[in-house]
Amino acid sequence: MKPPDFSYHDPRTTADAVGLLSTLENAKLLAGGQSLMPMLNMRFVLPDHVIDLNRVEGLSYIKERGDVLEIGAMTRQRDIEFSAAVKTKCPLMHEAITQVGHRQTRNRGTLGGSLCHLDPSAELVSVAAALDAKVSVAGKNGTRTIDFAEFPVAYMTPAIEPDEMLTAVAFPCWPARHGYAFVEFTRRHGDFAIVSAAALIEEDASGKVTRASVTLGGMGPAPVRAREVEQALIGEKIEEKRLTDICESLRSLEAVDDIHAPASYRQQLATVLPRRALLKAHRRLTGEAQS
Amino acid sequence: MSETRKISVTVNGKTHEETVPVRVTLADFLRHQLGLTGTHLGCEHGVCGACTVLFDGHSARSCLMLAVQADGHDIMTIEGIAPDDNTLHPLQEAFRDNHGLQCGFCTPGILTTLIEFLRDNPDPTEEDVRIAISGNLCRCTGYQNIVAATLDAAARLRTQSTQTGS
Numbered sequence: 001m002k003p004p005d006f007s008y009h010d011p012r013t014t015a016d017a018v019g020l021l022s023t024l025e026n027a028k029l030l031a032g033g034q035s036l037m038p039m040l041n042m043r044f045v046l047p048d049h050v051i052d053l054n055r056v057e058g059l060s061y062i063k064e065r066g067d068v069l070e071i072g073a074m075t076r077q078r079d080i081e082f083s084a085a086v087k088t089k090c091p092l093m094h095e096a097i098t099q100v101g102h103r104q105t106r107n108r109g110t111l112g113g114s115l116c117h118l119d120p121s122a123e124l125v126s127v128a129a130a131l132d133a134k135v136s137v138a139g140k141n142g143t144r145t146i147d148f149a150e151f152p153v154a155y156m157t158p159a160i161e162p163d164e165m166l167t168a169v170a171f172p173c174w175p176a177r178h179g180y181a182f183v184e185f186t187r188r189h190g191d192f193a194i195v196s197a198a199a200l201i202e203e204d205a206s207g208k209v210t211r212a213s214v215t216l217g218g219m220g221p222a223p224v225r226a227r228e229v230e231q232a233l234i235g236e237k238i239e240e241k242r243l244t245d246i247c248e249s250l251r252s253l254e255a256v257d258d259i260h261a262p263a264s265y266r267q268q269l270a271t272v273l274p275r276r277a278l279l280k281a282h283r284r285l286t287g288e289a290q291s
Numbered sequence: 292m293s294e295t296r297k298i299s300v301t302v303n304g305k306t307h308e309e310t311v312p313v314r315v316t317l318a319d320f321l322r323h324q325l326g327l328t329g330t331h332l333g334c335e336h337g338v339c340g341a342c343t344v345l346f347d348g349h350s351a352r353s354c355l356m357l358a359v360q361a362d363g364h365d366i367m368t369i370e371g372i373a374p375d376d377n378t379l380h381p382l383q384e385a386f387r388d389n390h391g392l393q394c395g396f397c398t399p400g401i402l403t404t405l406i407e408f409l410r411d412n413p414d415p416t417e418e419d420v421r422i423a424i425s426g427n428l429c430r431c432t433g434y435q436n437i438v439a440a441t442l443d444a445a446a447r448l449r450t451q452s453t454q455t456g457s
Contacts, residue, residue: 001335007294008313008359030357037355038336041316050313054360078349102426104340104404107349108356189425 003040010052014138014167017056022140022163024049029165031074031113034105059112059167064089069171073112077124081106089173092130092180092198096123099182102190112166118156120256121193121218123182125152129223130198130215131171139164152222178202179285181277184217185269187260193218194261195269199277201238203285209233214274219255219266226250226274238282243275250274298362302327303371311358318342320358321368329369329399333428340427343400344368350407369399372406381447382406382440391440393431401427401437409445413452417442 009024011017021027027049030036039045053059059074062083069090071080080086080097087094100106100114100123114124115135128135133148137160146159153159160166174180184196196217202210212233214226232246248271255266293312300307302325311320318335321327321344333339335354342353345367372380382402385391392398401424408415408423415423420441421434429437 002319003314003316003357005293005314008296008357010359033355033357033360034337034352037316037357041335041354052357052360102340103408103423104343104350104352104426105337105355107346108351189422 001041003037004043004046006047007049008052009049010055012055012057014056014059014165017051017053017165018138018140018163020049020051021165024051027051029053029116031116032076032109033113034101034109035113035117035119053165062086065170067173067175069093069173070168071111071171072168073110073166075111077101077106077109077111077114078103080111090131090171092182092200093124093127093171095180096127096182096198099123099184099186099190099193105190111169115151115169116158116160116166118152118158118222119192120155120221120223121184121196123184123193123196123217126196126198126215126217126223127182128169128171129217129225130200130213131173132213133172134170135166136168136170137164138167143167145170149225155221174200175202177285179281179283181280181284183273183277183280185273195219195266195273197270197273197277199274199281201233201278201281201285203238203282207237207286208235209238212278214278216250216253216270216274219253219270221256224253226253229274233278238278240275240279243278244271247271247275247278296359296362298359300358300361300363301365303367309358313357313359315358316354317344317346317356317358317361317366318353320361321353321366324358327368327370331396331399333396338428339397339400340404340424341397341400343403343427345403345407348407350404367403367406369402372402380406381451382409382444385444385447386437386440389436389440389443391432391436397427397429401429405441405444409441409448413445413449415442415445 028047030050030052059072061072063070128148135146179201182198184193198215200213212230214229217223250270251267255263257263295310321330331341333341337352337355344353420438
């Protein structure tokens with residue numbers, strides 16, 4: 001349970017980090033270490049080189065750019081949790097991040113590390129999917145942007161080339177008057193979700209839904225947007241009976257079968273959690289008492 | 292044969308200049324190189340919380356950090372929380388008085404976690420405390436007395452800060 005032998009590099013600039021990444025063979029980037037370090041300790045990964053990003057300047061920030069919140073890849077989950085800008089402009093992310101691991105892991109864990117590790121039920125991955133985030137990636141030929149919908153290519157595999165690194169993520173925020181909720185089912189607080197649901201809604205003056213985003217995490221290799229449910233909600237008033245009918249269709253989503261839960265159990269959660277999230281989002285939007 | 296680096300790290304107020312193999316975790320550095328064996332290693336993959344230390348004042352799992360990453364940083368371990376050799380920290384007193392430990396293996400990680408938590412939340416609810424220690428596994432107590440000890444410690448620390456006027 002000790003890390004294997006490797007060469008250690010601690011570059012100070014993104015350009016140097018990318019330079020190392022494109023010249024060294026079998027190199028791994030070390031961000032907050034909350035996933036890579038366990039994998040090193042258990043020797044699931046055996047890199048010849050570890051490139052530590054913790055001393056790279058300019059990768060830790062939370063910037064408001066109009067309706068977009070831009071967050072640097074090395075921003076600690078703690079900094080997101082306690083950011084006033086995140087809480088006001090992107091309350092879904094705030095609610096989700098309090099459910100990420102524990103205080104000790106959020107103090108080190110980073111946004112970029114979580115997205116690149118791409119655990120299928122990681123909360124930040126679902127938030128990025130829910131908000132249609134855009135991921136900035138730096139390589140030796142410059143920077144490119146990836147729509148988050150195109151980011152997961154397979155189980156725990158992001159659409160990043162071996163010589164590229166994630167530098168920032170842009171989260172388009174919803175207008176001030178919107179409803180949001182992030183709910184998840186776990187056996188214990190701080191565990192990865194067995195299934196999670198993120199909901200965002202806007203309603204018109206008569207209470208009819210004009211825009212909706214519904215995301216399920218933990219079902220398959222990456223979070224899924226429930227596009228049909230999002231469409232079906234348009235023009236509807238949020239009401240429990242109606243939501244139960246609409247969300248029933250989610251039972252037919254493919255789901256993994258593993259040690260934590262059988263597929264049928266996840267499919268059951270897929271009908272329940274989005275309904276709860278949408279009801280909570282609606283109550284927040286309309287200012288009704290929280291339950 | 293292992294690659295090494297020279298680091299300068301402050302632990303419990305004392306600065307150490309040491310040469311470390313780059314693959315050594317912060318936990319093993321503290322235990323084996325500095326002899327501070329109060330930091331315990333349970334799972335060595337970030338689940339049990341026994342190795343929690345304060346890294347620049349924030350709780351972190353020292354099995355998930357490399358010693359070389361601590362270069363230039365400030366660390367507090369369980370050995371550093373009491374004000375002196377004859378006085379316990381109010382958290383330690385409260386854990387003793389409330390039977391907040393049995394075997395004591397998880398205690399260093401729980402206390403370091405709680406130092407940060409009570410600094411940020413001086414007047415927590417029971418639920419707050421349970422969430423705060425959700426990343427620390429204790430196989431003896433069933434957590435009941437740990438929660439009671441924490442609430443007691445919070446009260447003691449509040450009294451202490453009122454008395455000192457801080």
